[in-house]
Amino acid sequence: MAEQSNAPKPDAQALLDIFRRMVRIERNDDAIRTAMRRGRITAPYYSGRGQEVIPATISHFLNDDDQICTIYRGIHDMVAKGIPLRPLWAEISGKVDGTCKGKGGPMHLTHPETGVMVTTGIVGSSMPIANGLGWAAKLDGSKRVVVAYFGDGASNIGAFHEALNLASLWKLPVLFVCQNNGFGEHTRYEIATSVDKISTRAVSYNMPGFTVNGNDPDDMYAHVHAAVARARAGEGPTLLECKTFRFLGHLIGDDDFYMDKAEKEAAMAKDPLPRLRARLIAEGHASEADLDKLIADIEAEIADAQEYGANSPTPSRDELRRDVFAEEMPA
Amino acid sequence: MSVMLQMNGIQAINAAMVEAMEADPKVLVLGEDIADPQGGGVTGTMKGLSTRFGEHRVRTTPISEQAIIGAAIGAALGGYKPVAEIMLMNFTTVAMDMIFNHAAKLRFMSGGQSQVPITIRTLTGAGWQTAGQHCDHLEGWFAHAAGIKVIAASSPADMKGLMLSCIQDPDPCLFIETGMTLFSPGEVPADQGPIPLGKAKVAVSGSDITIVTWAAQTIRCMMALQALGEAGISAEIVDLRTISPWDKETVLASAAKTGRVMIAHEAVRDFGPGAEIAATIHEELFGQLKKPVKRLGAPKCAVPFAKVLEDAYLVQPDDIVAAAKALMG
Numbered sequence: 001m002a003e004q005s006n007a008p009k010p011d012a013q014a015l016l017d018i019f020r021r022m023v024r025i026e027r028n029d030d031a032i033r034t035a036m037r038r039g040r041i042t043a044p045y046y047s048g049r050g051q052e053v054i055p056a057t058i059s060h061f062l063n064d065d066d067q068i069c070t071i072y073r074g075i076h077d078m079v080a081k082g083i084p085l086r087p088l089w090a091e092i093s094g095k096v097d098g099t100c101k102g103k104g105g106p107m108h109l110t111h112p113e114t115g116v117m118v119t120t121g122i123v124g125s126s127m128p129i130a131n132g133l134g135w136a137a138k139l140d141g142s143k144r145v146v147v148a149y150f151g152d153g154a155s156n157i158g159a160f161h162e163a164l165n166l167a168s169l170w171k172l173p174v175l176f177v178c179q180n181n182g183f184g185e186h187t188r189y190e191i192a193t194s195v196d197k198i199s200t201r202a203v204s205y206n207m208p209g210f211t212v213n214g215n216d217p218d219d220m221y222a223h224v225h226a227a228v229a230r231a232r233a234g235e236g237p238t239l240l241e242c243k244t245f246r247f248l249g250h251l252i253g254d255d256d257f258y259m260d261k262a263e264k265e266a267a268m269a270k271d272p273l274p275r276l277r278a279r280l281i282a283e284g285h286a287s288e289a290d291l292d293k294l295i296a297d298i299e300a301e302i303a304d305a306q307e308y309g310a311n312s313p314t315p316s317r318d319e320l321r322r323d324v325f326a327e328e329m330p331a
Numbered sequence: 332m333s334v335m336l337q338m339n340g341i342q343a344i345n346a347a348m349v350e351a352m353e354a355d356p357k358v359l360v361l362g363e364d365i366a367d368p369q370g371g372g373v374t375g376t377m378k379g380l381s382t383r384f385g386e387h388r389v390r391t392t393p394i395s396e397q398a399i400i401g402a403a404i405g406a407a408l409g410g411y412k413p414v415a416e417i418m419l420m421n422f423t424t425v426a427m428d429m430i431f432n433h434a435a436k437l438r439f440m441s442g443g444q445s446q447v448p449i450t451i452r453t454l455t456g457a458g459w460q461t462a463g464q465h466c467d468h469l470e471g472w473f474a475h476a477a478g479i480k481v482i483a484a485s486s487p488a489d490m491k492g493l494m495l496s497c498i499q500d501p502d503p504c505l506f507i508e509t510g511m512t513l514f515s516p517g518e519v520p521a522d523q524g525p526i527p528l529g530k531a532k533v534a535v536s537g538s539d540i541t542i543v544t545w546a547a548q549t550i551r552c553m554m555a556l557q558a559l560g561e562a563g564i565s566a567e568i569v570d571l572r573t574i575s576p577w578d579k580e581t582v583l584a585s586a587a588k589t590g591r592v593m594i595a596h597e598a599v600r601d602f603g604p605g606a607e608i609a610a611t612i613h614e615e616l617f618g619q620l621k622k623p624v625k626r627l628g629a630p631k632c633a634v635p636f637a638k639v640l641e642d643a644y645l646v647q648p649d650d651i652v653a654a655a656k657a658l659m660g
């Protein structure tokens with residue numbers, strides 16, 4: 001954890017930026033779940049509720065042209081990166097104005113314009129592709145960095161090991177960000193993973209690896225600062241294992257039977273979002289009224305996006321023949 | 332008339348690579364043993380490229396097929412045109428997720444925002460006693476997938492022209508090489524340019540029977556020509572060249588002309604690509620056929636080791652002659 005006492009600390013502006021990104025994630029997640037409950041959206045949805053600090057802090061350090069590859073549980077990562085909400089909502093509603101014309105859905109949502117390059121439904125597959133984007137950044141002579149998001153379960157799949165080895169060998173500007181939420185579907189971490197800390201696996205690939213409190217903006221800030229600086233300087237990749245907790249089960253509809261109720265309650269009692277809000281106020285960085293206004297503005301943006309998605313037309317059947325190849329398929 | 336050069340498939344593909352890399356700095360090469368210090372790939376087809384274009388563009392990778400294809404996909408998303416070598420076709424199976432779930436689908440899943448212009452070169456083909464895990468013809472697996480083009484040329488000129496097209500194509504292409512086709516010499520026009528994907532070639536014109544084939548099986552069909560001629564059978568050989576998307580027009584035109592069709596491929600017959608082609612011919616030309624379409628392919632077993640078994644496993648020129656006689660009878 002933040003072992004360095006002289007580690008960089010987020011100032012008021014940074015904390016407010018991280019908070020704003022977290023609120024966007026949480027309010028958007030809430031709106032999606034509400035829409036699903038009301039039958040307005042039908043989609044497989046994997047909530048990132050509880051994990052907001054991780055992509056919010058990382059995205060604080062990312063430029064518009066930096067890129068991410070994420071997973072089915074990734075809407076929080078994209079929202080933090082800055083994907084526009086209108087086409088996001090149209091996409092999860094299966095509409096033509098969606099980023100992917102309604103052809104990808106929440107599990108494959110992408111938006112290269114804001115650096116959301118790949119969203120995969122296959123455990124582990126964000127990592128090998130992030131390497132290629134990192135290679136391209138390097139060949140371009142740019143300072144772009146690429147973030148590969150994945151879960152703790154994904155650190156047990158071959159793609160993780162192949163990707164970390166290659167990234168280290170080729171000194172690629174990639175951050176491997178494991179959001180360790182304690183579970184892979186219904187299986188607890190220790191039943192599936194041979195090491196106490198996933199970060200120790202970095203040793204095998206000769207890259208720095210850290211276990212970070214993924215719900216603590218200070219700890220995240222210090223480590224992401226260093227990892228991004230290292231990547232931009234051409235020194236290579238870093239593995240960040242960010243410990244967090246998955247508040248809402250594997251996917252919406254999950255009844256939590258496999259979870260320890262007390263453990264879950266304790267984790268939820270430490271919800272990082274209200275904690276950061278309280279801190280911003282306690283440290284005098286914002287007033288209650290400032291934050292209420294910030295939240296209300298975000299809620300209005302989400303309501304507008306939701307409306308936009310609802311009103312967008314459904315795709316035509318011709319879309320089945322389009323985008324298979326660059327050239328349209330014959331009817 | 333352009334000057335004809337004598338070369339084999341390895342030299343033809345190498346010539347295509349040199350041309351493509353000179354013309355376009357975005358073309359990259361990666362794979363196991365691919366750079367010159369490691370020999371330029373398993374068949375030496377990439378020889379000279381790393382020396383000429385630098386090891387930043389021509390990179391030897393670890394033995395990590397998922398990482399190879401993943402890096403190719405990511406680089407393609409980043410604006411490059413990578414040519415990845417998967418040493419042998421059977422090893423594509425450990426990268427199937429990257430090829431099938433990602434490379435082939437990213438354009439569609441992204442609603443056309445993203446494209447993955449990668450070329451995957453891979454080697455296969457029985458006849459060298461490499462047995463169960465080193466020589467399968469899996470083109471049917473890939474042809475079944477949407478979003479990836481599957482190419483298998485049989486002559487050096489076609490290899491050069493089709494490789495040039497694959498590299499410049501905006502979509503992922505699987506380029507299948509075989510020992511038999513790589514090492515067979517042929518004439519290549521000095522100015523051989525790109526050959527369009529998805530177009531078959533009538534390699535031999537004939538009037539009695541259409542034989543649809545590709546890759547090394549084309550060469551085995553050619554070997555049957557003399558015996559067919561002696562039996563008084565005029566065979567038209569259609570070298571499909573692109574398995575997916577395949578050239579229905581050329582195949583159906585030939586089938587309509589002869590009324591008798593045989594599809595011969597090295598892949599396992601059952602559920603093989605020949606089934607799709609046969610079904611289409613039956614659907615389109617039922618009333619015009621003189622006989623039902625005949626399919627020749629490998630039996631449904633692993634490729635065997637013992638030479639006698641391997642010979643029996645392959646569709647040999649004699650099998651083609653026998654099947655042609657039956658179709659004529």
Ligand SMILES: Cc1ncc(C[n+]2csc(CCOP(=O)(O)OP(=O)(O)O)c2C)c(N)n1
Nearest residue numbers: 073121122123151152153154181183184185
């Ligand atoms: C290759 C593969 N195997 C299995 C699955 C089914 N699956 C989807 S999510 C998941 C759990 C992954 O857990 P983890 O990597 O910890 O990420 P989390 O869902 O907790 O964010 C599984 C097994 C899959 N999508 N891909």
